[in-house]
Amino acid sequence: MKPMIVLLALAFTTGGAFAATEKKEPSEAQQAQQEKMKACNAEAGEKALKGDERKQFMSTCLGAKPAKATQQEKMKACNGEAGSKQLKGDERKKFMSECLKASPA
Template sequence: MKAVIALVALVFAAGSSLAAEEKKEPSAAQQAQQDKMKACNAQAAEKALKGDERKQFMSTCLGAKPAKATQQEKMKACNGEAGSKQLKGDERKQFMSECLKANPS
């Protein structure tokens, strides 16, 4: 009986460690949403909001659109990404074009 319990415990331990290894990182959009939720939650806590007042604040805060990036900020971000990918010549030009189009102002 003890052997069966030990075996079952071993199977569960092995299964949970495998499940932990398979955990995926959140996408950029998911990470941004999580960060926004943390920031709004922290602001609500600072203001000591409760109940309906907190719900209203969280709704407004989470629904707020981020400020649009300026062209200079977009260029800096795309340029940094192209540099980290070590792109050169036509490949870099193509990447920069696509990157700037993907992040409209």
């Protein structure tokens, strides 16, 4: 009987912990890396690369630095993020200022 009580207590304590965890959305950097991986993978597929040749191409492709974003592209990205966060007024101005400064130029 005692093992049953212990198992039930354990189930209730761990069950709550699992229910409380939420799936986190990937960060912007993670999303960018995922997009880069998709693009490189697609390009390697188009070139029908295999084996060591594919590994070398993927390494080079994934290591390439992205082109610098233009001010307009940064503004669009920050504006979209501010909209998704439903920021208004001073909060939005502050967010936009920080976002534009933080974005790589």
